Amino acid sequence: MKKAMLTLAIGSAIFLAACGGGKTATNEGTKTAASDGETIAMKSCISCHGSELQGAGNAPAINNVGSRLSEAEILDVIKNGKNGMPPNVVKGADAEAVAKWLATQK
16 A cells, blocks of 8 residues: 555656656747747657647647647647646747647647
């Protein structure tokens, strides 16, 4: 019983740490060549949404999110979070680049 609880606690900590990660090498608010939405999304979103953004566990598929949400709505979710997604997983120009790219995914 104690072993199962310890495993659950450690697994939860790893999962939450992976979803909360997402820091990028660029400065917040600074647009650079590294602000490529697809590249940033593939680094910051796959830990929760799956390697092809197809959805994993409790995280929904976002590989076709552009067919459901506008760029502004996607950016709002990135900035403010929604359901189990924490806010500000990516920030500034990187968040805008990710939202722009995700909006094209239909």
